[in-house]
Amino acid sequence: MTDITSAGAKPPGGLEATLEADLCRNWWAVLLRGVVAVLFGVVAIGLPGPTMLSLILLFAAYMLVDGVLALIASVRAARRSDRWGALAFEGIVDILTGVIASAWPGPTLVAFVLLVAAWALITGAMMLYTAFKLAPDHGRWWMALGGLASLVYGIVLVVAPLVGALVLTWWIGAYALCFGVFLVILSLRLRAKQPEHDAGARAA
DSSP: OTTTTTTTOOOTTTHHHHHHHHHTTTHHHHHHHHHHHHHHHHHHHOOSSSHHHHHHHHHHHHHHHHHHHHHHHHHHHHHHOOOOHHHHHHHHHHHHHHHHHHHHSSSSSSHHHHHHHHHHHHHHHHHHHTHHHHHHGHHHHHHHHHHHHHHHHHHHHHHHHTTTTHHHHHHHHHHHHHHHHHHHHHHHHHHHHHHHHHHHHHHH
16 A cells, blocks of 8 residues: 655645544544444344334434544544544534434434434545545545445435334444444554654654
């Protein structure tokens, strides 16, 4: 894969370099989000029997936790005068989705499915956009895979919203499991690159 330090890769101090440094400093937040997603996926696949109301509340809790972690990462980035807008926006979207799902758990299955689909499409698009701002050795393809998983999941829910509760539970679990694994691997790649960015910051 192309080295980000090679000629013509990207100018030092540019938008992409700043984004990479931000993600490397906040690799732990990416890891936590991945672990939460994996745990949610395991529970959803292993316990597919709960009612749709329980599933909605479980999903709402996951959204709230994920949103809070994203906001924490954005606050840390803002304190360092780094770019924080995308993380903050994603965190707000996650929290709003969780609040809506928990405050009105009685809507029809279709309404809930479309709410989940909208969240998956927005998250997937943002992750894909961010992925192609990263260098390949910073985990670009793992982030892109996470974004693609979100997009495919959202499209499937839009095309077939009237699936049974059991199948929907499995879909949500499988998606969260794949998404979480991609984030965990991405966080480890980012953690490995953090010393390089710290050394560059000290040199600057």
